Amino acid sequence: MADIKVNNLNLWYSDFQALISVKAHFAEKKITAMIGPSGCGKSTLLRVFNRMNDLVEGVRIKGEVVIDEQDILSDKTDLVQLRKKVGMVFQRPNPFPLSIYENIVFGQRVHAEGLTRVKLDEVVEDSLRSVLLWDELKDKLKRSALTLSLEQKQRLCIARLIAVKPEILLMDEPCSTLDPQATSRIEELMRELKNNYTIIIVTHNMQQAARVSEETGFMLLGELVEFSKTQDIFTNPKDRRTEDYITGRYG
Amino acid sequence: MLRHLDEELKELHKDILRMAVFAQESIFKSIESLKNRDKYLAQDVISADNKIDELELAIDEKCIDLIARYQPMAGDLRYIATGMKINAELERIADIAVDIAQRSQELMEKPLLKPLVDIPKLSQVSQSMVRDVIDAFIKRDAQLARKVVLADAEADRLRNLVQDELINEYLARDIKTADRAVALLLIARYLERICDHTTNIAEDVIYMVEAKVVKHHPEELK
Numbered sequence: 001m002a003d004i005k006v007n008n009l010n011l012w013y014s015d016f017q018a019l020i021s022v023k024a025h026f027a028e029k030k031i032t033a034m035i036g037p038s039g040c041g042k043s044t045l046l047r048v049f050n051r052m053n054d055l056v057e058g059v060r061i062k063g064e065v066v067i068d069e070q071d072i073l074s075d076k077t078d079l080v081q082l083r084k085k086v087g088m089v090f091q092r093p094n095p096f097p098l099s100i101y102e103n104i105v106f107g108q109r110v111h112a113e114g115l116t117r118v119k120l121d122e123v124v125e126d127s128l129r130s131v132l133l134w135d136e137l138k139d140k141l142k143r144s145a146l147t148l149s150l151e152q153k154q155r156l157c158i159a160r161l162i163a164v165k166p167e168i169l170l171m172d173e174p175c176s177t178l179d180p181q182a183t184s185r186i187e188e189l190m191r192e193l194k195n196n197y198t199i200i201i202v203t204h205n206m207q208q209a210a211r212v213s214e215e216t217g218f219m220l221l222g223e224l225v226e227f228s229k230t231q232d233i234f235t236n237p238k239d240r241r242t243e244d245y246i247t248g249r250y251g
Numbered sequence: 252m253l254r255h256l257d258e259e260l261k262e263l264h265k266d267i268l269r270m271a272v273f274a275q276e277s278i279f280k281s282i283e284s285l286k287n288r289d290k291y292l293a294q295d296v297i298s299a300d301n302k303i304d305e306l307e308l309a310i311d312e313k314c315i316d317l318i319a320r321y322q323p324m325a326g327d328l329r330y331i332a333t334g335m336k337i338n339a340e341l342e343r344i345a346d347i348a349v350d351i352a353q354r355s356q357e358l359m360e361k362p363l364l365k366p367l368v369d370i371p372k373l374s375q376v377s378q379s380m381v382r383d384v385i386d387a388f389i390k391r392d393a394q395l396a397r398k399v400v401l402a403d404a405e406a407d408r409l410r411n412l413v414q415d416e417l418i419n420e421y422l423a424r425d426i427k428t429a430d431r432a433v434a435l436l437l438i439a440r441y442l443e444r445i446c447d448h449t450t451n452i453a454e455d456v457i458y459m460v461e462a463k464v465v466k467h468h469p470e471e472l473k
Contacts, residue, residue, distance in 0.1 A: 231316045231319070
């Protein structure tokens with residue numbers, strides 16, 4: 001099951017506690033949005049799910065994060081496999097300085113060596129189709145990915161993830177560098193993708209969280225204050241702090 | 252580009268139309284029960300009220316949800332705001348149909364006071380107003396909505412006719428038939444109220460389509 005169960009999760013950056021006793025269940029094949037002011041811990045939480053915080057010096061993590069019945073915080077976790085299963089889309093699209101084609105098959109070359117050209121071609125087509133880029137780019141696959149527009153680059157980065165068949169897509173402010181039209185097209189893409197993937201999006205843009213997600217978590221100062229159906233969060237939040245934040249009274 | 256909100260609005264539109272169909276059915280059945288002295292039909296109207304109430308709540312919740320989640324603007328906002336008001340008017344219309352059905356049940360217990368002439372006429376006016384206003388809502392036709400507003404005068408005229416006849420010919424003459432006369436008087440009053448609610452819907456439709464407020468501003472109707 002591609003859901004994520006988080007239990008009593010605490011995280012420190014040296015002396016600073018960035019996550020405090022977080023408990024949540026991220027449902028399979030749904031879009032869950034994480035909102036909250038800067039520094040509330042939402043990106044930190046996202047990065048726990050594919051163990052990206054491991055790269056930060058002085059980080060300590062306690063608690064349990066279960067994906068596919070396995071506690072991914074355990075030392076035994078195969079990080080390459082975990083990051084294949086749990087892919088991340090970043091704020092600024094980050095294609096490799098390679099061709100469009102090579103960007104997409106990059107993961108295939110890491111995870112599954114010795115694939116035939118025909119098989120790779122198939123992966124490229126399938127991945128580009130699923131991010132609705134195939135028709136635009138099918139004749140330009142050899143072109144450098146750096147020549148694409150920002151929106152196309154972000155789509156390409158999502159295609160690159162999809163190529164290795166993940167189960168969970170983490171998106172950290174995936175639209176913050178895009179204009180409103182491109183944002184709305186990426187949101188449509190997310191709605192398409194959730195039929196096959198569990199998606200967790202961290203966003204500063206509350207309207208985006210409201211529009212696109214089915215469940216929403218509100219974080220403040222490292223705590224998960226409220227986690228509920230998006231409709232409930234935005235029409236009838238249970239916690240005063242959530243209400244203050246979404247109505248713009250916070251601070 | 253078709254937005255996700257458009258799909259949600261389509262669903263809302265379908266629900267409001269379902270509400271309109273339920274309200275129309277209730278009026279039709281309540282009047283038929285009165286004309287044919289059919290207690291089963293009257294009971295049908297009373298029983299249907301629960302599902303109409305449920306749908307009203309569901310539509311309201313949907314509208315609040317859309318406002319909270321999509322921050323609709325301009326035409327979208329007017330559509331949703333109007334949808335909420337039309338929803339409430341339709342629910343009131345269905346409630347009034349229940350009142351008619353109840354009076355109709357009471358009247359069945361006793362012999363016919365008089366052949367019904369103007370009440371069926373009034374019911375026809377109200378049903379055709381409701382039909383037209385729903386049509387105007389579906390087609391976003393402000394002209395048709397204006398016609399509905401203007402048709403309300405005929406409903407008032409018929410209601411007065413029924414009222415005068417019942418007071419002068421029955422209530423003033425024979426106290427023993429007062430209960431039946433009052434029941435018929437109330438039914439005429441209910442039908443006229445249905446027309447008033449329908450007029451409100453028509454005014455809302457004009458606002459939705461043209462962003463023009465004609466409520467309390469009859470000069471704007473021209």
